[in-house]
Amino acid sequence: MRKSFVVLLVLFISFVSSGSFAPTPVDKQNIDFLRSKSVELKSLYESLETSLEYLQTFSKFEKASPLHLDSDDGENELTYWHLQGPNQKKHFEGIDVESLQQVALTKKGSPVLYAVLDGGVNINHEAIKDYVFTNTRETLNGLDDDGNGLIDDVHGWDYVGQNVGSDSMELTREFVRCSKLSQKDSYCSDMIAVYTYQKAQVEKTVADLDATIARVEEVQKQIKQMIGDETYQGNIELISVIENYFYAKDEKFGTYFTTYYVPPTRAKGLRNFIHGFLDYYDTSAKKVEKQTQGYDGTLTDTVYGNNLPIGPDPSHGTHVAHTVIKVFETALGEKLAKKYLRLLPVRVVPDGDERDIDVANAINYAVSMGARIIQMSFGKDYSSLGGKELVDAAVANGLAKGVIFVHSAGNDGRVISANDNFPNGYHKKEKTFFTNWVEIGNSTHTAKFEDSENPYRIQSIAATSSNFGSMVDIFAPGSEVYAAYSEKAEETTRYKFLTGTSMASPVFSGVLAVMLYQYGYLDPVKLKDAIIGAARKTQSDAPVVFWERLHHGSYGKNFELLIEGEDYKRVDMHFGETSKSGGLLDAHQAVCSVMELEGC
Numbered sequence: 001m002r003k004s005f006v007v008l009l010v011l012f013i014s015f016v017s018s019g020s021f022a023p024t025p026v027d028k029q030n031i032d033f034l035r036s037k038s039v040e041l042k043s044l045y046e047s048l049e050t051s052l053e054y055l056q057t058f059s060k061f062e063k064a065s066p067l068h069l070d071s072d073d074g075e076n077e078l079t080y081w082h083l084q085g086p087n088q089k090k091h092f093e094g095i096d097v098e099s100l101q102q103v104a105l106t107k108k109g110s111p112v113l114y115a116v117l118d119g120g121v122n123i124n125h126e127a128i129k130d131y132v133f134t135n136t137r138e139t140l141n142g143l144d145d146d147g148n149g150l151i152d153d154v155h156g157w158d159y160v161g162q163n164v165g166s167d168s169m170e171l172t173r174e175f176v177r178c179s180k181l182s183q184k185d186s187y188c189s190d191m192i193a194v195y196t197y198q199k200a201q202v203e204k205t206v207a208d209l210d211a212t213i214a215r216v217e218e219v220q221k222q223i224k225q226m227i228g229d230e231t232y233q234g235n236i237e238l239i240s241v242i243e244n245y246f247y248a249k250d251e252k253f254g255t256y257f258t259t260y261y262v263p264p265t266r267a268k269g270l271r272n273f274i275h276g277f278l279d280y281y282d283t284s285a286k287k288v289e290k291q292t293q294g295y296d297g298t299l300t301d302t303v304y305g306n307n308l309p310i311g312p313d314p315s316h317g318t319h320v321a322h323t324v325i326k327v328f329e330t331a332l333g334e335k336l337a338k339k340y341l342r343l344l345p346v347r348v349v350p351d352g353d354e355r356d357i358d359v360a361n362a363i364n365y366a367v368s369m370g371a372r373i374i375q376m377s378f379g380k381d382y383s384s385l386g387g388k389e390l391v392d393a394a395v396a397n398g399l400a401k402g403v404i405f406v407h408s409a410g411n412d413g414r415v416i417s418a419n420d421n422f423p424n425g426y427h428k429k430e431k432t433f434f435t436n437w438v439e440i441g442n443s444t445h446t447a448k449f450e451d452s453e454n455p456y457r458i459q460s461i462a463a464t465s466s467n468f469g470s471m472v473d474i475f476a477p478g479s480e481v482y483a484a485y486s487e488k489a490e491e492t493t494r495y496k497f498l499t500g501t502s503m504a505s506p507v508f509s510g511v512l513a514v515m516l517y518q519y520g521y522l523d524p525v526k527l528k529d530a531i532i533g534a535a536r537k538t539q540s541d542a543p544v545v546f547w548e549r550l551h552h553g554s555y556g557k558n559f560e561l562l563i564e565g566e567d568y569k570r571v572d573m574h575f576g577e578t579s580k581s582g583g584l585l586d587a588h589q590a591v592c593s594v595m596e597l598e599g600c
Contacts, residue, residue, distance in 0.1 A: 093536075095476065097330045109332075118316060118348070118377060125322070125486050127322050127483075155309065157365055165350065167355075171353075301357070318485060319484060321484070327507060328510050332514070355384070367398050372403060372520075375506055376405065376407045379407070379408065395436070409505075436524070438473045442478035443463060461475075474579055475585070476505070507585065535581035538583065
């Protein structure tokens, strides 16, 4: 699920007077008037400030999901910071790709096919097109040439379907299923209770937000009436004098003087965004039933969908795919990278929770095409009845074929377990963990968060939102990672900084791909274990403060709205305790571990 929204208060002042741009001379009487109204104005500003602060608590409101988008376009000093080595001056903790460069060219390698299971990948993007896998057993002729049941799957497959842009949450789908049962077991009783609670929370949020926006509009109207729109609106010089005069006396006063010039369009956009969350709780048949063309409605169907893996919104998958490419490309250079690395795009994620049957079919498809790495930067809180078993069987199939699964741990800021974060590497039936599965947390380039009043993590390179705990194997750079980005097929030259475990896990996949290229004759599970075992330990003894959510109903709210003890609890630990490895991805140490070189 990919949604994010940031409320920005942009001071916009337009002035048009008699068809020309000409500020009115500063009038002392106007300033004296404003001074006389200062007490009353300050009261209104403070009221407006309270409303705006309340609005800003919703600015990070986001459905818990590893499909998290962040940051702006354009290169800056952070571009490819994640590929650098440790930099104490800049506080960067990158993976040190140069270590891979020293070894990658010393021997002839073997080809590596990595599959990206995601919401779609723009295979036409300039940074990706030369790496796209081609199924040589298939041609674009409307026939199933290779006999796998999928027609014209030349460059991957879409199991979601081009006719499906949005979908419901798994929680909603399970709620509907449970509601139809005459007798409710404990699972269904809990499911119904959680669904009811979460929906009520979203509805309350929508109502509160609507009321706040109405309050902002009313206060703006009062300010406008008080200072006189005709007198002040077009007078840039006067506004400047007023702001400078009052700024010296009250820092906030000058700022909020101009607020009424800013229509609450941003707030209205936020309102529409929050209203959109109600769609995820829609229990109508169209929202709950799988809509993919060709799907027969059974958990045994494997032939449906289409051969267009770009999807209606390939932004997230494009970024993930290029992140893997960039690591491999930096280590080997473009010429060798384009010769030995191939991308297989498989669409499984809609705007909503992915379906387990799609994930299972996508895994089996990728394995059949010869993928050596399956990259999965998505997840959800619940798995469907019978769905977990389907995915487990597919992962077991991958294990038998030597495939490594790299999965993002998620951005809920909590300890995850085998029962609340799907898909995962826990074999439900066997009650064991898959050895070919790796779970990645998100590390950041900054090591300090100043606000200790809210449950931020303090003095840590762990990203605030990253999940953690014994289910997480290792952390990798995932904050403000720069890579290709494309919201539609025609957008082929855009790049963007994105943040989340979705970005961290393909960084790991990139290192693993280089290792498979160099040491493809070794057991891939042992290669994976060697990379994790060589994790870089941090030197700081400062405690890490985590906030752990206590119930699923709190996952849809920003932590600033949560109540300690009711919605979350503080967990104090050191970074080394937040994952199995207790450290960060380090390419240099990984090479040493694999090669078993003395003196490394």
